[in-house]
Amino acid sequence: MSDKVSSLIDITERDWSADDFWENFRQIERITLELSQRYHYSLGKQSRFFIELANRRFFATACAGCGQVYAPPRPLCPACLQPSEWRELTGEGSLETWSTLHFSPGTNADVAALQRPYVLAYVLLDGADTLFPHLLRAEGLCLRRGLRVRVAYNDGPVSHPIHLMCFVPA
Ligand SMILES: [Zn+2]
16 A cells, blocks of 8 residues: 555445445545646736835835725726825734634645744734735734734745735734
8 A cells, every 4th residue: 555545445334225336436545645836927016016025115006096005015996997006115004803823724835834823914004005914923922903013024035925024013
């Protein structure tokens, strides 16, 4: 048996009907396969946001029409369909809500390396009108709505440039 076999489900003992059409196929093997893919992905019109994270600067977009400020940035305002302009924010804001995660989806190496539990926070950045979801590193801290937080930068290396930042208590 291969070491990839995680379980063997023997359902031959079950009381199938006498004329079991699938009688010869009742042994089910379940295996674990590992897949990895390497592909190019464009960060598109949001690219400047990520480029500036590497420069330790935090940018949102402001709608040229209605003035709504989006963080995360949106190249096109969904409210009035006007193009946006880049606007630098201080990177400080307030915790609006959060979730403590005890399991990691491990969607990339950055996420898989997170110590669990970790906190996914929704932060209203000063000068923005939308909530920015991201990691909040606040180990041992009692979280409350309105807690002042700020963007903390790191120099990587990271699998995805969004992990060049996280939130920490201000
Ligand atoms: Zn607008």
